[in-house]
Amino acid sequence: MRQRNKPWADDFLRENTDLIIPNANEYKNKWKDLFGNDSPIHVEIGTGKGQFIVGMARQYPHINFIGIELSKSVIVTAAQKVQESGLSNIRLIQENAENLLELFMENEVDTIYLNFSDPWPKNRHEKRRLTFRTFLERYEEVLHPSGELIFKTDNRGLFEYSLVSFSEYGLLLKEVSLDLHRDDDPENIMTEYEEKFSAKGQPIYRCKAVFN
Ligand code: SAM
Numbered sequence: 080m081r082q083r084n085k086p087w088a089d090d091f092l093r094e095n096t097d098l099i100i101p102n103a104n105e106y107k108n109k110w111k112d113l114f115g116n117d118s119p120i121h122v123e124i125g126t127g128k129g130q131f132i133v134g135m136a137r138q139y140p141h142i143n144f145i146g147i148e149l150s151k152s153v154i155v156t157a158a159q160k161v162q163e164s165g166l167s168n169i170r171l172i173q174e175n176a177e178n179l180l181e182l183f184m185e186n187e188v189d190t191i192y193l194n195f196s197d198p199w200p201k202n203r204h205e206k207r208r209l210t211f212r213t214f215l216e217r218y219e220e221v222l223h224p225s226g227e228l229i230f231k232t233d234n235r236g237l238f239e240y241s242l243v244s245f246s247e248y249g250l251l252l253k254e255v256s257l258d259l260h261r262d263d264d265p266e267n268i269m270t271e272y273e274e275k276f277s278a279k280g281q282p283i284y285r286c287k288a289v290f291n
Contacts, residue, residue, distance in 0.1 A: 085152040092151065092173065098158050103172040108184035114143045114168065119189035122147065122221075124176045124209060125196050127271055129157025134268035136161075136169045142189075146171045147182075176209060176217075183221040191218050193230045195272035198237040210241035215248045219290045231259065231285045233276035238284040245288050254287040 085091075092099055100106065106113050110120055118141050123132050126146030136144045146169065148154040154173045161169045172182065196209040205211055210230065218228055228250065232238050245252060256262045260277055269277070277283055 083152060085155060088151045088155045091155045091158070095158055095162075098161060098169075099154060099171045099173060103174060104178075104181040107182060108187060110143065110145065110170075110183070110187065113170065116143070118143045118168070120145060120183075120187060121190040121192065122183070122188050123192040123194060124179075125149070125194060126157050126171065127153055127194070129160040129171075130274075131192070131194055131268050131270040132157065132169055133160050133164045133166065136166045137164065138266070138268060140166075140168060142168065144169045147174050147176055147179075149173070149175050176214065179214075179217040179221055185220055186223045188221045188226060189223050190227050190229060191222060193228070194270045195232055195234075195276075196230075196237070198232075198234045200236060208237065208240065208244075210237070210244050212244060212248060215244065215250070222290060224290070226289070227253070228288045228290075229285070230288070231270070231273065231283060233272065233281045233283055235284065238286070242286060245286070249291055250288040251291050252286060252288050254285070256283075256285045258282040259285045 111117055120143050123146045126132055126148040129146065132144050132146045146157060148157060148171065151173055154171055158171055174182065193209050199207045206213065230241055259267060260283055273283055
């Protein structure tokens with residue numbers, strides 16, 4: 080994701096704490112209180128500029144969406160999109176997904192989305208991939224037993240790696256699409272990266288998996 084330095088980002092974060100939640104670990108096991116309802120919690124990791132989470136929150140008003148994004152200069156763009164949407168079922172957290180267990184209690188999350196995660200193609204960077212075993216351990220902990228992990232990417236290498244990683248971990252693959260747009264899921268919401276790569280004719284891969 081292209082990251083321009085945004086000198087106003089710090090001020091924006093300070094002024095919009097209702098949307099980009101500071102000290103988000105204080106809401107562990109209390110996210111439903113923050114939203115003020117009992118709707119399911121869906122978490123997107125690596126939210127980027129926010130197109131997916133806003134589209135999903137509009138399509139599913141009875142689901143609460145939380146976007147986790149590492150980059151300050153990227154998350155402020157997502158936050159602006161959320162503000163323009165006027166939707167109240169989205170919150171954002173500027174955090175590294177490594178710290179997921181500090182943010183959510185066991186079983187607190189109903190679905191996790193990984194969209195176009197950084198591929199980290201070098202072997203020595205394997206541990207940074209969001210589908211590496213140690214991340215799967217965290218997802219298993221916070222996901223409800225019936226919860227789903229939904230992963231989309233244009234990167235065939237990362238997709239193949241992730242399918243193996245999921246299977247070795249013991250995840251059950253519920254759906255695997257090797258060309259999501261040709262399979263034509265009318266409910267699919269495109270991310271920024273998805274639009275960019277599919278416009279170039281690249282197939283989009285998607286996997287839905289559950290922890291047994
Ligand atoms: N999901 C968006 C999309 O599909 O358009 C953005 C994809 S971009 C390739 C990956 C995003 O994940 C970047 O914005 C990056 O900052 C974020 N990211 C990477 N590693 C992360 C981590 N460990 N925790 C949270 N966000 C992360």
